[in-house]
Amino acid sequence: MTRLRLGQIEYLNCLPVYYALEEGLLPLDGELVKGPPTRLNRMFFEGDLHCTPLSSIEYARHAGDCFILPRLSITSDGRVASVLFFSHLPVTELEGKRVCVTTASATSVVLLRILFEHYYHVEVELYPVKADLKAMLEIGDGALLIGDDAMLAHQQVIGEGMPVFITDLGQVWKDFTGEKMVYALWVIRREFAEAHPGETTALAELLYHSREIGMGNLPALIKKAHRRTGLPLPVLEDYFHIIRYDFDGDYRRALLTFYDYAYKSGIIEERVRLSVWGEDKCQR
Numbered sequence: 001m002t003r004l005r006l007g008q009i010e011y012l013n014c015l016p017v018y019y020a021l022e023e024g025l026l027p028l029d030g031e032l033v034k035g036p037p038t039r040l041n042r043m044f045f046e047g048d049l050h051c052t053p054l055s056s057i058e059y060a061r062h063a064g065d066c067f068i069l070p071r072l073s074i075t076s077d078g079r080v081a082s083v084l085f086f087s088h089l090p091v092t093e094l095e096g097k098r099v100c101v102t103t104a105s106a107t108s109v110v111l112l113r114i115l116f117e118h119y120y121h122v123e124v125e126l127y128p129v130k131a132d133l134k135a136m137l138e139i140g141d142g143a144l145l146i147g148d149d150a151m152l153a154h155q156q157v158i159g160e161g162m163p164v165f166i167t168d169l170g171q172v173w174k175d176f177t178g179e180k181m182v183y184a185l186w187v188i189r190r191e192f193a194e195a196h197p198g199e200t201t202a203l204a205e206l207l208y209h210s211r212e213i214g215m216g217n218l219p220a221l222i223k224k225a226h227r228r229t230g231l232p233l234p235v236l237e238d239y240f241h242i243i244r245y246d247f248d249g250d251y252r253r254a255l256l257t258f259y260d261y262a263y264k265s266g267i268i269e270e271r272v273r274l275s276v277w278g279e280d281k282c283q284r
């Protein structure tokens, strides 16, 4: 069997799932490949990764090529703190304006589009560029950032007293739909899983177990996150208490609600079935 290549989003949101692997508390027989979400998405579909956290919208576009690993996702129930929209004006006053969106994101860009269309009823031009708050706010009137980029930009706004509005998209999605927001899922390539079912089940168990260890070691994990990013400890404590990693009934319903809106907006072409490794029946 070829050596397993496992993606790891280079943001703090993945640290609880990978902490035990990074610290050698659990053995990984394979290679960790780090990158921003859109790079991992692309590598996965090009066959360069066997398994990765994938932007949830990309699963909807390629459901036939992969299985979802059970019991894992990146989700928030309301405020997420790392998917933030910064703007010169209140969001409802952005009609006809250009807003920049980070090229690192797939799901959150779609979330922003859905919220403008179905919740705010405001038409804007989305303009993809590299993550850089100040440059983005020079080119446009708004900036979508995700992950550590969003959290660091939030601190920059506070630190420099920048006059910008900050909108947390996890919170707005919850206000709009009453649902959680599932940003990413762990997926495995279908042909790999079918050829190596034992290894696939073992990998799903390993990642779940690793997450349990990570979440069980929050004080050490928070220190590591602080060393890695310089973000203030209270910000990190808050973050690791709000970010969620489960993928049971509520989460699946929330994800399907997101897909329904993506379908209504013409972003995906058909309604999606969730095929989860180890579960006989597809959802819905």
Ligand SMILES: C=C(O[C@@H]1C=C(C(=O)O)C=C[C@H]1O)C(=O)O
Pocket (backbone or CB within 6 Å): 009, 011, 013, 037, 038, 054, 055, 056, 074, 080, 082, 083, 104, 105, 106, 107, 108, 109, 146, 147, 148, 183, 184
């Ligand atoms: C909560 C987050 O979720 C993520 C957002 C993603 C996206 O927008 O495509 C992909 C993976 C996650 O990193 C975050 O980035 O902060």
